[in-house]
Amino acid sequence: MKNNELETKNELDESLLNSAVGRRSFLQYAGASAAALALVAAGCRKDRNFGDISTGATLDFKDDFGVLNYAYALEQLEAAFYVKVASAPPSTFTTAQRAYFQDIQFHEIAHREFFKNALSTAAIGSLEVDFSSIDFTSASSVLATAMAFEDLGVAAYNGAGVRIKSTDYLVLAGKIVSVEARHAAYVRDIISNGSFADLASMTALGAVNASGLDGALTPDKVLGIAGKYIKTKINVINL
Amino acid sequence: MNILNILDEIEKVDGEIYERLNPRRKAMRDFYNIGKKISLAALPLAMGSMFNKAYGQTNPSTVTDVLNFALALEYLEYNYYNRALSVATATYIPTGAPRAAITTIRDHERAHVDLLKGALQITGADGYVYNDFDFTAGGGFADVDTNYQTFLKVALAFEDTGVRAYKGQAPILKGNAVLTTALQIHSVEARHASHIRQMVAANVTGASALKPWIAYTATGNDTGVTAVDAVYAGEQNTTQAGIQITGINGTATTQSHAAESFDEFLTGSDVKKIANLFIKTGKKLS
Numbered sequence: 001m002k003n004n005e006l007e008t009k010n011e012l013d014e015s016l017l018n019s020a021v022g023r024r025s026f027l028q029y030a031g032a033s034a035a036a037l038a039l040v041a042a043g044c045r046k047d048r049n050f051g052d053i054s055t056g057a058t059l060d061f062k063d064d065f066g067v068l069n070y071a072y073a074l075e076q077l078e079a080a081f082y083v084k085v086a087s088a089p090p091s092t093f094t095t096a097q098r099a100y101f102q103d104i105q106f107h108e109i110a111h112r113e114f115f116k117n118a119l120s121t122a123a124i125g126s127l128e129v130d131f132s133s134i135d136f137t138s139a140s141s142v143l144a145t146a147m148a149f150e151d152l153g154v155a156a157y158n159g160a161g162v163r164i165k166s167t168d169y170l171v172l173a174g175k176i177v178s179v180e181a182r183h184a185a186y187v188r189d190i191i192s193n194g195s196f197a198d199l200a201s202m203t204a205l206g207a208v209n210a211s212g213l214d215g216a217l218t219p220d221k222v223l224g225i226a227g228k229y230i231k232t233k234i235n236v237i238n239l
Numbered sequence: 240m241n242i243l244n245i246l247d248e249i250e251k252v253d254g255e256i257y258e259r260l261n262p263r264r265k266a267m268r269d270f271y272n273i274g275k276k277i278s279l280a281a282l283p284l285a286m287g288s289m290f291n292k293a294y295g296q297t298n299p300s301t302v303t304d305v306l307n308f309a310l311a312l313e314y315l316e317y318n319y320y321n322r323a324l325s326v327a328t329a330t331y332i333p334t335g336a337p338r339a340a341i342t343t344i345r346d347h348e349r350a351h352v353d354l355l356k357g358a359l360q361i362t363g364a365d366g367y368v369y370n371d372f373d374f375t376a377g378g379g380f381a382d383v384d385t386n387y388q389t390f391l392k393v394a395l396a397f398e399d400t401g402v403r404a405y406k407g408q409a410p411i412l413k414g415n416a417v418l419t420t421a422l423q424i425h426s427v428e429a430r431h432a433s434h435i436r437q438m439v440a441a442n443v444t445g446a447s448a449l450k451p452w453i454a455y456t457a458t459g460n461d462t463g464v465t466a467v468d469a470v471y472a473g474e475q476n477t478t479q480a481g482i483q484i485t486g487i488n489g490t491a492t493t494q495s496h497a498a499e500s501f502d503e504f505l506t507g508s509d510v511k512k513i514a515n516l517f518i519k520t521g522k523k524l525s
Contacts (some may be wrong), residue, residue, distance in 0.1 A: 103450070106496035113487040114479055158422040167410045168480055170508055174406040174477070175501040177422065178429035179452055182502075185433035186451040195339050196434040199345065208425075212350030213423035214430070 006042040018063070028099055056233030057124035061219065065122045066238065067163050070219050072115035074156055077229055078149050080129045090139040097190065104146075104183050109174055115158065118169075129238040143191050150184035153177075155205040155215030156222040181214070257521045281476070287411070296511040296525060302417055303359065305408045308507055309421070311356040311524055312404055315369035315514055316397050317352050320345035321367050323390055331387055337438065341394075344431050351424055364521050371522040379516075388443045396467040398432035398455065400513055405469075407504035429502070437486050455498035469513050 010232070039147045057073065082105035089098050091162035108140040116123050135141035185196035197214075199207040205215030217225075220239055248431045256396035290334055298304045330396035332338050352365065370452055374393060383389045410420035433451040439462070440449040446463060454461040476484045477497035485496035492500075505513075511524040518524065 012495040023325045043370065081437075082377075100450070103452070103496065105489075106492050107452070107500035109490050110484050110487060110492050110496055111502035113490060113492070114482055114484060117482050117488065118480055137330045158419060158426060161409070161422045162414060162416065162418050165414070167413060170409050170413055171504060172404065172452065172480060172501075174409045174422070175503065177426055178402050178406065178432075178502040179500055181426040181429035182433040185430040186437070189434060189437060194336055194343065197343060199347075199427070208423075210350060211354045212347035212427055213354075213420065214426040216419050216423050 004115060056235050057101070057127065058121075058235040059124070059219070060237050061163065062238035064164055064166050064169055065119065065126045067160050067173075068115055068119055068169060069122070069124045070160060070223075071157070071176075072112065072119060072123060073230075073234065074153055074222070074226065075108055075112040075115055076127045077110045077129060077226060078153060079144065080127075081134075082108050084131065084136055086144055088136065090137055090142050092139045100186065104186075107179055107183070116207060125232075127234075130229055133228065143187060144213070146187045147184065147191060150180055150187055150204055151205055151215060152217075152222060152225055153180040154184055155202075155207075155217040158214060158216035159206065159218050159222065173188065178192075262457040294516070296508040298507040299408060299411060300416060302412060304412050305421070305428050305507075306355055306359050306417070308408070308510075309351065309405065309424070310359065310361075311367065312401055312510070312514060313355060314346055314365060315372060315517060316401065317345065317348035317370055317399060318367065318369045319374055319394070320348060322374070322384075325468070326384060330433040331385060332390065332515075337387075337442075340434055340438065344394075344398075344434075347425070347431070350523055351427075353356040354420070354424075358420075363407075367409055369523060371519055372517055373519050374517055376516045378464070391435060391439045392462070392464050395432070395435045395462060396464070396470045396513075398428055398435050400510060401503040402432055402502060404507070406502065407510065408504050409504075450499070452499045453502065455495035459498075459503075469509070472505075472509070474505055476499060476501070 007118060018182065057069075059070050059073065061070070082101065086098075086102050086105040089101060093101070098226065134145050154177055157173050159172055161170060161177075164173060188195045195201070199209040199212065199214065202215050203209070204218050207213060207215045218239075223234060225234065299308045324338070324341060324345060327338060327341075332341055332524065342500075356365075356402055375381050378391075380389050380393050383393055402425060405421055408421065409418065412421055436449050436451050439446050441447075443449075449462065453459075453471065453474050455475055455477075457475060458468055458471065458478075460468045460471035461474075462471070475498055477483065477494055484492060484500065485494045486492055487497075515523045
């Protein structure tokens with residue numbers, strides 16, 4: 001996969017066709033928990049109709065795969081956004097900002113690819129994104145979108161944590177969410193220095209300023225907000 | 240950090256400290272001998288393991304344990320910022336954006352204290368006050384009350400520790416509604432850490448390259464302050480759930496990206512060792 005291009009469905013199909021051996025080696029060599037997860041997922045696939053994946057992606061929240069796929073979907077969205085920003089940053093971005101947006105791009109790519117590998121055959125396909133509302137030449141448009149994605153990402157992980165049954169994956173979600181929060185604070189400080197944790201501005205995301213609490217939203221609310229940027233139909237079941 | 244000073248300070252209050260460390264004082268001789276061999280950077284860790292033998296910090300094991308543990312850390316952070324603001328001068332914590340940011344963070348820590356006291360149904364006075372702490376860590380950060388750069392370095396250690404501490408307690412809270420609240424505090428601490436890192440980069444000599452996220456170094460500590468190595472132990476990890484993140488799936492993800500993209504956790508006992516460096520004897524976490 002190329003970092004500087006959005007994944008297309010064709011690329012994914014091709015990689016699935018070519019990756020049978022790769023997946024098998026992954027099961028042999030990956031950590032025990034990841035392998036076990038993949039095996040169970042493979043077992044489940046026989047019993048469950050995912051529908052026509054060309055018309056959408058299904059997030060089944062009856063187990064951890066649903067939560068991990070939900071995270072995978074959000075990381076796909078974020079990665080796609082930052083890949084586009086990093087490849088052609090707004091002209092007013094400073095050298096330091098360009099470098100840090102490059103970093104953020106790779107953090108989101110790392111998250112996306114981690115979930116893809118951890119989910120293995122249980123992973124949803126690549127999502128098609130819709131960034132038509134974003135002006136990628138405008139620093140204010142890019143920063144406002146980055147802030148929205150990061151604050152939403154934090155609220156999404158915070159709200160989904162309680163659904164995770166596997167201790168390993170709960171800790172992993174925790175390892176990721178604090179990095180998203182670091183991003184959010186960084187982007188907010190560029191927009192307005194000192195707004196890194198302006199919780200009062202995030203009440204719609206579930207933040208409670210009086211108690212010093214960040215956002216936390218249920219998956220349906222998060223997807224409702226993120227839906228504007230995702231073309232692929234996302235079906236949510238067993239929430 | 241002068242470890243001998245710390246031990247001497249403890250001995251004033253706890254005359255049996257040397258006996259606790261080892262009945263025949265052999266451990267102390269051993270420690271001095273080891274001290275010659277290990278680098279200064281590893282001292283906090285070595286100290287941690289020594290104090291653990293003496294006082295035996297434990298890992299929280301119940302939801303109530305976790306909340307009490309979190310409350311102690313919030314007391315530490317709140318008292319640190321609150322004191323700094325009360326003694327702030329234009330050169331210590333400059334007026335304007337810096338003091339506004341520290342005020343924001345202080346207010347969040349106070350809110351966390353109140354929230355956790357409420358959750359634990361504690362209605363009385365705070366369990367820790369400023370005098371229960373030694374923010375110089377036995378003299379290692381001697382000018383923490385007057386030097387803005389030192390103040391920021393210690394603040395950074397506290398925030399990054401806080402992030403790692405909450406993360407480490409998530410398994411005990413798994414599936415519990417309290418988990419969501421803990422996560423909501425955890426990500427606020429990460430926002431604080433990100434901002435303090437930017438303040439450190441802008442104000443601390445030699446730290447201009449410090450990123451809002453924790454960059455890869457061989458020790459995990461990217462701050463250049465070796466006295467806080469224990470805070471960052473393990474942050475150099477690039478493998479998650481058995482999956483190597485560096486270069487994952489043919490992407491150009493570097494070792495540094497891989498380490499930065501996942502924050503690591505600390506166990507409760509490791510966090511207590513770090514926190515205890517700043518807590519006076521008699522009030523240390525066990």
